[in-house]
Amino acid sequence: MTRRGVLTAGAAGAVAGGVPVSTSAERREMATMPVRFEVNGKRRELALDPRTTLLDALREHLHLTGTKKGCDHGQCGACTVLVNGVRINSCLSLVVQHQDDKVTTIEGLGTPEKLHPMQAAFVRHDGYQCGYCTPGQICSAVAVLDEIKRGVPSHVQADVTKTARPTNVELRERMSGNICRCGAYSNIAEAMAEVAGAKA
Amino acid sequence: MRSFTYERAADPVTAARAVAQRQGAKFIAGGTNLLDLMKIEIETPTHLVDVQDLGFDRIEATEDGGLRIGALVTNTDLAADKRVRRDYAVLTRAIVAGASGQLRNKATTAGNLLQRTRCPYFYDPSMPCNKRRPGSGCGAIGGYSRQLAVIGGSDKCIATNPSDMAVAMRLLDAKVETIDPQGATRTIPIADFHRLPGDTPHIETALEPGELITAVTLPKPIGGRHVYEKVRDRASYAFAIVSVAAVIAKDGSGRIAAGGLAHKPWRVEAADTALPQGAKAAATALLAGAQPTPDNAFKLPLVERTIAAALDTARSA
Numbered sequence: 477m478t479r480r481g482v483l484t485a486g487a488a489g490a491v492a493g494g495v496p497v498s499t500s501a502e503r504r505e506m507a508t509m510p511v512r513f514e515v516n517g518k519r520r521e522l523a524l525d526p527r528t529t530l531l532d533a534l535r536e537h538l539h540l541t542g543t544k545k546g547c548d549h550g551q552c553g554a555c556t557v558l559v560n561g562v563r564i565n566s567c568l569s570l571v572v573q574h575q576d577d578k579v580t581t582i583e584g585l586g587t588p589e590k591l592h593p594m595q596a597a598f599v600r601h602d603g604y605q606c607g608y609c610t611p612g613q614i615c616s617a618v619a620v621l622d623e624i625k626r627g628v629p630s631h632v633q634a635d636v637t638k639t640a641r642p643t644n645v646e647l648r649e650r651m652s653g654n655i656c657r658c659g660a661y662s663n664i665a666e667a668m669a670e671v672a673g674a675k676a
Numbered sequence: 677m678r679s680f681t682y683e684r685a686a687d688p689v690t691a692a693r694a695v696a697q698r699q700g701a702k703f704i705a706g707g708t709n710l711l712d713l714m715k716i717e718i719e720t721p722t723h724l725v726d727v728q729d730l731g732f733d734r735i736e737a738t739e740d741g742g743l744r745i746g747a748l749v750t751n752t753d754l755a756a757d758k759r760v761r762r763d764y765a766v767l768t769r770a771i772v773a774g775a776s777g778q779l780r781n782k783a784t785t786a787g788n789l790l791q792r793t794r795c796p797y798f799y800d801p802s803m804p805c806n807k808r809r810p811g812s813g814c815g816a817i818g819g820y821s822r823q824l825a826v827i828g829g830s831d832k833c834i835a836t837n838p839s840d841m842a843v844a845m846r847l848l849d850a851k852v853e854t855i856d857p858q859g860a861t862r863t864i865p866i867a868d869f870h871r872l873p874g875d876t877p878h879i880e881t882a883l884e885p886g887e888l889i890t891a892v893t894l895p896k897p898i899g900g901r902h903v904y905e906k907v908r909d910r911a912s913y914a915f916a917i918v919s920v921a922a923v924i925a926k927d928g929s930g931r932i933a934a935g936g937l938a939h940k941p942w943r944v945e946a947a948d949t950a951l952p953q954g955a956k957a958a959a960t961a962l963l964a965g966a967q968p969t970p971d972n973a974f975k976l977p978l979v980e981r982t983i984a985a986a987l988d989t990a991r992s993a
Contacts, residue, residue, distance in 0.1 A: 550708060564778050631769075
Protein backbone atom coordinates (compact mmCIF):
# COMPACT_ATOMS: atom_id res chain seq x y z
CA MET A 477 0.00 0.00 0.00
CA THR A 478 1.28 3.48 -0.84
CA ARG A 479 1.47 6.29 1.69
CA ARG A 480 -1.43 7.93 -0.12
CA GLY A 481 -3.39 4.69 0.09
CA VAL A 482 -2.94 4.66 3.86
CA LEU A 483 -4.16 8.26 4.10
CA THR A 484 -7.22 7.54 1.94
CA ALA A 485 -8.07 4.47 4.00
CA GLY A 486 -7.75 6.58 7.15
CA ALA A 487 -10.15 9.17 5.77
CA ALA A 488 -12.69 6.47 4.86
CA GLY A 489 -12.46 5.18 8.44
CA ALA A 490 -13.25 8.64 9.76
CA VAL A 491 -16.36 8.79 7.58
CA ALA A 492 -17.55 5.40 8.86
CA GLY A 493 -17.03 6.76 12.36
CA GLY A 494 -19.88 9.21 11.87
CA VAL A 495 -18.31 12.37 10.42
CA PRO A 496 -21.12 13.98 8.40
CA VAL A 497 -20.52 13.97 4.65
CA SER A 498 -22.72 15.00 1.76
CA THR A 499 -24.72 12.10 0.33
CA SER A 500 -24.19 10.98 -3.24
CA ALA A 501 -27.62 12.47 -4.11
CA GLU A 502 -26.47 15.88 -2.87
CA ARG A 503 -23.28 15.52 -4.86
CA ARG A 504 -25.20 14.84 -8.03
CA GLU A 505 -27.20 18.05 -7.58
CA MET A 506 -24.07 20.14 -7.18
CA ALA A 507 -23.60 22.20 -10.35
CA THR A 508 -20.32 21.45 -12.04
CA MET A 509 -18.48 23.44 -14.69
CA PRO A 510 -16.35 22.09 -17.50
CA VAL A 511 -12.72 23.11 -17.81
CA ARG A 512 -10.24 22.10 -20.47
CA PHE A 513 -6.54 22.73 -20.04
CA GLU A 514 -3.13 21.20 -20.56
CA VAL A 515 -1.18 19.67 -17.69
CA ASN A 516 2.41 18.55 -18.25
CA GLY A 517 1.81 18.43 -22.00
CA LYS A 518 -1.40 16.37 -21.80
CA ARG A 519 -4.85 17.74 -22.62
CA ARG A 520 -7.20 17.33 -19.68
CA GLU A 521 -10.94 17.85 -19.39
CA LEU A 522 -12.71 18.02 -16.07
CA ALA A 523 -16.19 18.93 -14.83
CA LEU A 524 -15.90 20.31 -11.31
CA ASP A 525 -17.62 22.37 -8.64
CA PRO A 526 -16.49 25.95 -9.41
CA ARG A 527 -15.06 26.17 -5.89
CA THR A 528 -12.30 23.72 -6.83
CA THR A 529 -8.86 25.32 -6.70
CA LEU A 530 -6.22 24.52 -9.28
CA LEU A 531 -4.35 22.76 -6.46
CA ASP A 532 -7.27 20.48 -5.57
CA ALA A 533 -7.95 19.76 -9.25
CA LEU A 534 -4.32 18.64 -9.69
CA ARG A 535 -4.16 16.57 -6.54
CA GLU A 536 -7.65 15.16 -6.02
CA HIS A 537 -8.93 14.88 -9.59
CA LEU A 538 -5.83 14.38 -11.75
CA HIS A 539 -3.98 12.54 -8.94
CA LEU A 540 -0.83 14.58 -9.50
CA THR A 541 0.06 14.55 -5.82
CA GLY A 542 3.57 15.93 -6.24
CA THR A 543 2.16 19.44 -5.77
CA LYS A 544 1.60 19.88 -2.04
CA LYS A 545 -1.04 21.60 0.07
CA GLY A 546 0.67 23.42 2.92
CA CYS A 547 -1.25 26.42 4.28
CA ASP A 548 -3.85 26.62 1.46
CA HIS A 549 -3.70 30.44 1.82
CA GLY A 550 -0.77 31.48 -0.38
CA GLN A 551 1.61 31.93 2.54
CA CYS A 552 3.90 28.90 2.26
CA GLY A 553 4.50 28.25 -1.46
CA ALA A 554 4.23 24.43 -1.22
CA CYS A 555 1.57 24.51 -3.97
CA THR A 556 3.70 26.46 -6.46
CA VAL A 557 3.23 25.38 -10.08
CA LEU A 558 3.97 27.01 -13.43
CA VAL A 559 1.04 28.33 -15.45
CA ASN A 560 1.98 29.38 -18.99
CA GLY A 561 5.59 29.34 -17.75
CA VAL A 562 4.97 31.62 -14.76
CA ARG A 563 4.97 30.49 -11.11
CA ILE A 564 1.81 30.97 -9.07
CA ASN A 565 0.25 29.62 -5.87
CA SER A 566 -2.15 26.96 -7.18
CA CYS A 567 -4.15 27.13 -3.92
CA LEU A 568 -5.24 30.71 -4.66
CA SER A 569 -6.61 30.09 -8.12
CA LEU A 570 -9.88 28.50 -9.23
CA VAL A 571 -9.40 25.77 -11.81
CA VAL A 572 -12.25 27.21 -13.90
CA GLN A 573 -10.09 30.31 -14.37
CA HIS A 574 -7.50 28.18 -16.18
CA GLN A 575 -9.42 27.28 -19.34
CA ASP A 576 -6.85 26.69 -22.16
CA ASP A 577 -3.87 27.34 -19.85
CA LYS A 578 -0.69 25.23 -19.86
CA VAL A 579 0.16 23.99 -16.38
CA THR A 580 3.48 22.42 -15.41
CA THR A 581 3.79 20.60 -12.08
CA ILE A 582 6.82 18.94 -10.50
CA GLU A 583 5.80 15.74 -12.36
CA GLY A 584 6.18 17.66 -15.65
CA LEU A 585 9.62 19.08 -14.93
CA GLY A 586 11.49 15.79 -14.75
CA THR A 587 11.16 12.08 -14.05
CA PRO A 588 13.11 9.79 -11.68
CA GLU A 589 15.02 8.53 -14.73
CA LYS A 590 15.60 11.96 -16.24
CA LEU A 591 15.74 14.65 -13.59
CA HIS A 592 15.36 18.33 -14.42
CA PRO A 593 18.73 20.07 -13.79
CA MET A 594 17.17 21.85 -10.79
CA GLN A 595 15.97 18.54 -9.32
CA ALA A 596 19.44 17.05 -9.78
CA ALA A 597 21.02 20.11 -8.13
CA PHE A 598 18.64 19.85 -5.15
CA VAL A 599 19.71 16.22 -4.71
CA ARG A 600 23.41 17.11 -5.02
CA HIS A 601 23.19 19.99 -2.54
CA ASP A 602 20.81 18.34 -0.08
CA GLY A 603 18.21 21.06 -0.69
CA TYR A 604 15.58 19.48 1.54
CA GLN A 605 15.06 17.47 4.68
CA CYS A 606 11.47 16.23 5.05
CA GLY A 607 10.74 17.03 1.39
CA TYR A 608 7.23 18.41 1.81
CA CYS A 609 8.01 21.88 0.47
CA THR A 610 10.43 20.57 -2.17
CA PRO A 611 8.13 20.34 -5.24
CA GLY A 612 7.05 23.95 -4.64
CA GLN A 613 10.65 25.02 -3.99
CA ILE A 614 11.85 23.40 -7.23
CA CYS A 615 9.04 24.84 -9.38
CA SER A 616 9.70 28.24 -7.82
CA ALA A 617 13.48 27.94 -8.27
CA VAL A 618 13.12 27.11 -11.98
CA ALA A 619 10.83 30.12 -12.43
CA VAL A 620 13.12 32.44 -10.44
CA LEU A 621 16.06 31.83 -12.80
CA ASP A 622 13.75 32.54 -15.73
CA GLU A 623 12.47 35.74 -14.06
CA ILE A 624 16.05 36.96 -13.54
CA LYS A 625 16.83 36.21 -17.19
CA ARG A 626 13.72 38.09 -18.31
CA GLY A 627 14.80 41.13 -16.27
CA VAL A 628 12.09 41.02 -13.59
CA PRO A 629 13.40 43.32 -10.84
CA SER A 630 13.53 42.51 -7.11
CA HIS A 631 13.47 44.27 -3.77
CA VAL A 632 17.21 43.80 -3.16
CA GLN A 633 18.40 45.41 -6.40
CA ALA A 634 20.26 48.68 -5.89
CA ASP A 635 19.34 49.85 -9.39
CA VAL A 636 16.00 48.57 -10.66
CA THR A 637 16.73 49.66 -14.24
CA LYS A 638 19.45 46.96 -14.44
CA THR A 639 19.07 43.22 -14.90
CA ALA A 640 19.83 41.40 -11.65
CA ARG A 641 22.66 38.87 -11.23
CA PRO A 642 21.77 35.55 -9.55
CA THR A 643 23.66 36.33 -6.34
CA ASN A 644 22.87 34.58 -3.07
CA VAL A 645 20.99 37.64 -1.77
CA GLU A 646 18.93 37.84 -5.00
CA LEU A 647 18.02 34.16 -4.91
CA ARG A 648 17.01 34.30 -1.26
CA GLU A 649 14.83 37.38 -1.76
CA ARG A 650 13.11 35.89 -4.80
CA MET A 651 12.45 32.60 -2.97
CA SER A 652 10.85 34.27 0.08
CA GLY A 653 7.40 32.98 -0.91
CA ASN A 654 8.55 29.39 -0.32
CA ILE A 655 8.78 28.45 3.33
CA CYS A 656 10.85 25.43 4.50
CA ARG A 657 10.34 24.51 8.14
CA CYS A 658 13.35 22.18 8.07
CA GLY A 659 15.45 25.21 7.16
CA ALA A 660 17.11 23.92 4.00
CA TYR A 661 17.38 27.46 2.63
CA SER A 662 21.18 27.63 2.38
CA ASN A 663 21.38 24.43 0.36
CA ILE A 664 18.45 25.46 -1.85
CA ALA A 665 20.25 28.72 -2.66
CA GLU A 666 23.42 26.77 -3.47
CA ALA A 667 21.54 24.38 -5.75
CA MET A 668 20.00 27.33 -7.57
CA ALA A 669 23.36 29.11 -7.87
CA GLU A 670 24.85 25.99 -9.44
CA VAL A 671 22.08 25.77 -12.05
CA ALA A 672 22.30 29.52 -12.72
CA GLY A 673 26.07 29.23 -13.12
CA ALA A 674 25.82 26.25 -15.43
CA LYS A 675 23.44 28.21 -17.64
CA ALA A 676 25.56 31.37 -17.77
CA MET B 677 -16.10 28.00 0.94
CA ARG B 678 -19.74 28.87 0.17
CA SER B 679 -20.95 27.76 -3.23
CA PHE B 680 -21.23 30.25 -6.07
CA THR B 681 -21.84 30.36 -9.78
CA TYR B 682 -19.16 31.54 -12.20
CA GLU B 683 -19.06 33.25 -15.56
CA ARG B 684 -16.35 34.71 -17.76
CA ALA B 685 -17.35 38.12 -19.13
CA ALA B 686 -16.53 39.03 -22.72
CA ASP B 687 -16.82 42.82 -22.45
CA PRO B 688 -16.66 45.40 -19.63
CA VAL B 689 -20.29 46.60 -19.70
CA THR B 690 -21.60 43.02 -19.62
CA ALA B 691 -19.29 42.35 -16.67
CA ALA B 692 -20.44 45.48 -14.83
CA ARG B 693 -24.10 44.63 -15.44
CA ALA B 694 -23.64 41.05 -14.29
CA VAL B 695 -22.27 42.28 -10.96
CA ALA B 696 -24.75 45.17 -10.54
CA GLN B 697 -27.82 43.05 -11.29
CA ARG B 698 -27.12 40.23 -8.93
CA GLN B 699 -27.10 40.46 -5.15
CA GLY B 700 -23.80 39.18 -3.81
CA ALA B 701 -22.00 39.10 -7.18
CA LYS B 702 -18.33 40.08 -7.36
CA PHE B 703 -15.63 40.57 -9.97
CA ILE B 704 -12.66 38.20 -9.87
CA ALA B 705 -9.31 38.82 -11.60
CA GLY B 706 -6.14 37.37 -10.01
CA GLY B 707 -8.22 36.22 -7.06
CA THR B 708 -5.25 36.01 -4.66
CA ASN B 709 -6.96 38.04 -1.92
CA LEU B 710 -10.59 37.22 -2.74
CA LEU B 711 -10.11 33.43 -2.72
CA ASP B 712 -8.12 33.60 0.50
CA LEU B 713 -11.07 35.40 2.13
CA MET B 714 -13.65 33.10 0.52
CA LYS B 715 -11.95 30.07 2.05
CA ILE B 716 -12.58 31.42 5.54
CA GLU B 717 -16.02 32.74 4.47
CA ILE B 718 -15.25 36.37 5.17
CA GLU B 719 -16.10 36.94 1.52
CA THR B 720 -19.18 34.96 0.47
CA PRO B 721 -20.01 35.93 -3.11
CA THR B 722 -22.96 34.13 -4.70
CA HIS B 723 -21.69 34.74 -8.23
CA LEU B 724 -18.23 35.46 -9.65
CA VAL B 725 -17.70 37.42 -12.85
CA ASP B 726 -14.22 36.65 -14.18
CA VAL B 727 -12.80 39.70 -15.96
CA GLN B 728 -9.56 38.13 -17.26
CA ASP B 729 -10.68 38.22 -20.92
CA LEU B 730 -11.44 41.97 -21.03
CA GLY B 731 -8.08 42.88 -22.56
CA PHE B 732 -7.01 45.45 -19.94
CA ASP B 733 -3.54 43.93 -19.87
CA ARG B 734 -1.42 46.55 -21.61
CA ILE B 735 0.64 49.53 -20.48
CA GLU B 736 0.39 52.40 -22.98
CA ALA B 737 1.79 55.91 -23.24
CA THR B 738 -0.81 58.67 -22.75
CA GLU B 739 -1.03 61.91 -24.75
CA ASP B 740 0.20 64.01 -21.82
CA GLY B 741 3.41 62.01 -21.43
CA GLY B 742 2.21 59.60 -18.74
CA LEU B 743 1.23 55.94 -18.74
CA ARG B 744 -2.10 54.14 -18.80
CA ILE B 745 -1.81 50.84 -16.92
CA GLY B 746 -4.53 48.31 -17.75
CA ALA B 747 -6.47 47.07 -14.72
CA LEU B 748 -5.37 43.48 -15.42
CA VAL B 749 -1.62 44.15 -15.76
CA THR B 750 -0.02 41.88 -13.18
CA ASN B 751 2.06 43.34 -10.36
CA THR B 752 5.14 41.60 -11.82
CA ASP B 753 4.59 42.99 -15.33
CA LEU B 754 4.00 46.50 -13.98
CA ALA B 755 7.13 46.41 -11.81
CA ALA B 756 9.19 45.00 -14.71
CA ASP B 757 8.01 47.44 -17.40
CA LYS B 758 11.06 49.34 -18.71
CA ARG B 759 9.27 52.71 -18.69
CA VAL B 760 8.09 52.20 -15.11
CA ARG B 761 11.57 51.19 -13.95
CA ARG B 762 13.13 54.21 -15.62
CA ASP B 763 10.54 56.95 -14.98
CA TYR B 764 8.50 55.74 -11.99
CA ALA B 765 11.05 53.67 -10.06
CA VAL B 766 9.22 54.32 -6.78
CA LEU B 767 6.32 52.27 -8.17
CA THR B 768 8.57 49.36 -9.16
CA ARG B 769 10.25 49.51 -5.74
CA ALA B 770 6.95 49.57 -3.86
CA ILE B 771 5.57 46.60 -5.83
CA VAL B 772 8.63 44.38 -5.39
CA ALA B 773 8.64 45.22 -1.66
CA GLY B 774 5.23 43.56 -1.36
CA ALA B 775 3.98 39.95 -1.32
CA SER B 776 5.95 37.10 -2.96
CA GLY B 777 7.01 36.37 -6.54
CA GLN B 778 4.14 33.90 -6.94
CA LEU B 779 1.52 36.38 -5.72
CA ARG B 780 2.87 39.25 -7.80
CA ASN B 781 2.62 37.05 -10.89
CA LYS B 782 -1.11 36.60 -10.34
CA ALA B 783 -2.24 39.79 -8.57
CA THR B 784 -3.46 42.58 -10.83
CA THR B 785 -3.17 46.37 -10.68
CA ALA B 786 -6.87 46.90 -9.93
CA GLY B 787 -6.99 43.93 -7.56
CA ASN B 788 -4.06 45.30 -5.59
CA LEU B 789 -5.95 48.58 -5.08
CA LEU B 790 -9.01 46.64 -3.88
CA GLN B 791 -7.29 44.21 -1.49
CA ARG B 792 -8.77 44.11 2.01
CA THR B 793 -7.07 44.96 5.28
CA ARG B 794 -4.98 42.33 7.11
CA CYS B 795 -6.31 43.48 10.51
CA PRO B 796 -6.34 40.27 12.62
CA TYR B 797 -9.84 41.06 13.92
CA PHE B 798 -11.17 41.32 10.35
CA TYR B 799 -9.72 37.85 9.70
CA ASP B 800 -11.17 36.25 12.84
CA PRO B 801 -14.92 35.52 12.42
CA SER B 802 -15.29 34.92 16.17
CA MET B 803 -14.37 38.57 16.88
CA PRO B 804 -16.45 41.70 16.36
CA CYS B 805 -15.50 43.74 13.28
CA ASN B 806 -17.47 46.66 11.80
CA LYS B 807 -15.85 46.02 8.45
CA ARG B 808 -16.83 42.35 8.28
CA ARG B 809 -20.15 42.67 10.14
CA PRO B 810 -21.29 46.34 10.26
CA GLY B 811 -22.52 47.29 13.73
CA SER B 812 -20.79 44.42 15.54
CA GLY B 813 -18.09 46.65 17.04
CA CYS B 814 -14.31 46.81 16.69
CA GLY B 815 -12.21 44.17 18.40
CA ALA B 816 -8.99 46.00 17.57
CA ILE B 817 -9.82 49.10 19.65
CA GLY B 818 -8.68 48.09 23.10
CA GLY B 819 -7.34 44.85 21.64
CA TYR B 820 -4.03 43.92 19.99
CA SER B 821 -3.34 46.87 17.71
CA ARG B 822 0.41 46.90 17.10
CA GLN B 823 0.02 46.75 13.30
CA LEU B 824 -2.99 49.03 13.07
CA ALA B 825 -3.75 52.65 12.23
CA VAL B 826 -2.26 55.62 14.08
CA ILE B 827 -4.06 58.29 12.06
CA GLY B 828 -7.34 58.78 10.21
CA GLY B 829 -9.11 56.04 12.17
CA SER B 830 -12.49 56.29 13.86
CA ASP B 831 -14.17 54.81 16.93
CA LYS B 832 -15.56 52.18 14.53
CA CYS B 833 -12.32 51.00 12.87
CA ILE B 834 -8.55 51.35 13.06
CA ALA B 835 -7.66 49.00 10.19
CA THR B 836 -4.79 49.82 7.83
CA ASN B 837 -4.61 49.52 4.07
CA PRO B 838 -2.02 46.78 3.39
CA SER B 839 -0.92 47.78 -0.13
CA ASP B 840 2.61 48.92 -0.95
CA MET B 841 1.69 49.64 -4.59
CA ALA B 842 -1.08 52.03 -3.53
CA VAL B 843 1.36 54.16 -1.51
CA ALA B 844 3.46 54.74 -4.64
CA MET B 845 0.32 55.36 -6.72
CA ARG B 846 -0.76 58.00 -4.17
CA LEU B 847 2.68 59.61 -4.26
CA LEU B 848 2.57 59.79 -8.06
CA ASP B 849 -1.00 61.24 -8.15
CA ALA B 850 -2.35 58.30 -10.14
CA LYS B 851 -5.95 58.27 -11.38
CA VAL B 852 -8.34 55.35 -11.44
CA GLU B 853 -10.46 54.93 -14.58
CA THR B 854 -13.76 53.05 -14.35
CA ILE B 855 -16.79 51.99 -16.34
CA ASP B 856 -20.27 51.50 -14.87
CA PRO B 857 -23.15 49.16 -15.86
CA GLN B 858 -24.59 51.88 -18.16
CA GLY B 859 -21.26 52.16 -19.98
CA ALA B 860 -20.45 55.57 -18.46
CA THR B 861 -16.78 56.12 -17.63
CA ARG B 862 -15.23 58.31 -14.95
CA THR B 863 -11.83 59.11 -13.51
CA ILE B 864 -11.23 59.06 -9.75
CA PRO B 865 -8.07 60.71 -8.35
CA ILE B 866 -6.26 58.15 -6.17
CA ALA B 867 -6.54 60.56 -3.21
CA ASP B 868 -10.34 60.11 -3.33
CA PHE B 869 -10.35 56.42 -4.24
CA HIS B 870 -9.72 54.92 -0.79
CA ARG B 871 -11.97 56.19 2.02
CA LEU B 872 -11.36 56.78 5.68
CA PRO B 873 -13.38 54.41 7.89
CA GLY B 874 -15.65 56.96 9.62
CA ASP B 875 -18.98 55.35 10.55
CA THR B 876 -18.95 52.99 7.54
CA PRO B 877 -15.64 51.09 7.56
CA HIS B 878 -17.18 48.38 5.34
CA ILE B 879 -17.28 50.91 2.47
CA GLU B 880 -13.63 51.08 1.51
CA THR B 881 -13.50 52.78 -1.89
CA ALA B 882 -15.37 55.34 -3.99
CA LEU B 883 -16.58 52.62 -6.38
CA GLU B 884 -20.35 52.21 -6.90
CA PRO B 885 -21.94 48.75 -7.11
CA GLY B 886 -20.95 47.13 -10.41
CA GLU B 887 -18.44 49.87 -11.25
CA LEU B 888 -15.39 48.23 -12.83
CA ILE B 889 -11.82 49.55 -12.82
CA THR B 890 -10.45 49.57 -16.38
CA ALA B 891 -7.09 51.30 -15.89
CA VAL B 892 -4.87 53.35 -13.63
CA THR B 893 -3.11 56.32 -15.21
CA LEU B 894 0.10 58.03 -14.15
CA PRO B 895 0.83 61.69 -15.00
CA LYS B 896 4.10 62.51 -16.73
CA PRO B 897 7.20 61.49 -14.76
CA ILE B 898 8.62 63.69 -12.04
CA GLY B 899 12.40 63.96 -11.78
CA GLY B 900 14.38 63.22 -8.66
CA ARG B 901 15.40 60.17 -6.69
CA HIS B 902 12.66 57.55 -6.32
CA VAL B 903 12.78 55.74 -2.99
CA TYR B 904 10.59 53.22 -1.17
CA GLU B 905 11.63 52.39 2.40
CA LYS B 906 9.66 49.60 4.05
CA VAL B 907 9.98 48.56 7.69
CA ARG B 908 8.58 45.15 8.56
CA ASP B 909 9.01 42.25 10.97
CA ARG B 910 11.11 40.18 8.55
CA ALA B 911 13.27 41.12 5.59
CA SER B 912 10.92 39.82 2.90
CA TYR B 913 7.32 38.76 2.35
CA ALA B 914 5.68 40.67 5.21
CA PHE B 915 3.29 43.61 5.42
CA ALA B 916 4.64 47.02 6.31
CA ILE B 917 4.73 48.28 9.87
CA VAL B 918 5.64 51.62 8.33
CA SER B 919 6.61 52.40 4.74
CA VAL B 920 7.63 55.64 3.06
CA ALA B 921 7.52 56.39 -0.65
CA ALA B 922 9.42 59.48 -1.73
CA VAL B 923 10.64 61.37 -4.75
CA ILE B 924 13.38 63.78 -3.74
CA ALA B 925 15.02 66.44 -5.92
CA LYS B 926 18.69 67.44 -5.64
CA ASP B 927 17.79 70.54 -3.57
CA GLY B 928 16.02 68.38 -0.96
CA SER B 929 12.50 69.31 -2.01
CA GLY B 930 10.06 66.61 -3.07
CA ARG B 931 7.07 64.62 -1.92
CA ILE B 932 6.37 61.75 0.45
CA ALA B 933 3.55 59.32 1.18
CA ALA B 934 3.38 56.66 3.87
CA GLY B 935 1.92 53.19 4.27
CA GLY B 936 1.06 51.14 7.35
CA LEU B 937 -0.40 54.16 9.13
CA ALA B 938 -4.00 54.53 8.04
CA HIS B 939 -7.04 53.18 6.23
CA LYS B 940 -5.56 54.62 3.04
CA PRO B 941 -2.11 55.62 1.77
CA TRP B 942 -1.23 58.67 3.84
CA ARG B 943 -0.14 61.88 2.14
CA VAL B 944 -0.29 65.42 3.53
CA GLU B 945 0.63 68.52 1.52
CA ALA B 946 2.25 70.19 4.55
CA ALA B 947 4.65 67.25 4.87
CA ASP B 948 5.88 67.80 1.31
CA THR B 949 6.37 71.49 2.09
CA ALA B 950 8.33 70.62 5.25
CA LEU B 951 10.62 68.08 3.54
CA PRO B 952 13.56 70.47 2.88
CA GLN B 953 13.70 71.05 6.68
CA GLY B 954 14.36 67.36 7.21
CA ALA B 955 12.73 64.19 8.52
CA LYS B 956 11.53 65.59 11.86
CA ALA B 957 9.65 68.49 10.30
CA ALA B 958 8.17 66.27 7.59
CA ALA B 959 7.09 63.59 10.08
CA THR B 960 5.51 66.18 12.37
CA ALA B 961 3.46 67.56 9.49
CA LEU B 962 2.54 64.09 8.18
CA LEU B 963 1.36 62.90 11.60
CA ALA B 964 -0.56 65.99 12.73
CA GLY B 965 -3.67 64.76 14.55
CA ALA B 966 -2.38 61.19 15.02
CA GLN B 967 -4.17 59.12 17.67
CA PRO B 968 -2.05 56.02 18.24
CA THR B 969 -2.93 53.23 20.67
CA PRO B 970 -0.46 52.21 23.40
CA ASP B 971 0.42 49.20 21.19
CA ASN B 972 1.30 51.19 18.09
CA ALA B 973 2.58 54.53 19.44
CA PHE B 974 6.05 53.29 18.44
CA LYS B 975 5.07 53.93 14.82
CA LEU B 976 5.26 57.71 15.32
CA PRO B 977 9.03 57.92 15.95
CA LEU B 978 9.45 55.10 13.41
CA VAL B 979 7.86 57.29 10.72
CA GLU B 980 10.44 60.01 11.35
CA ARG B 981 13.27 57.50 11.18
CA THR B 982 11.90 55.90 8.02
CA ILE B 983 11.66 59.32 6.37
CA ALA B 984 15.25 59.99 7.50
CA ALA B 985 16.30 56.69 5.91
CA ALA B 986 14.49 57.60 2.68
CA LEU B 987 16.20 61.01 2.57
CA ASP B 988 19.55 59.33 3.22
CA THR B 989 19.00 56.87 0.36
CA ALA B 990 18.02 59.76 -1.92
CA ARG B 991 21.14 61.74 -1.00
CA SER B 992 23.51 58.81 -1.40
CA ALA B 993 22.61 58.35 -5.07
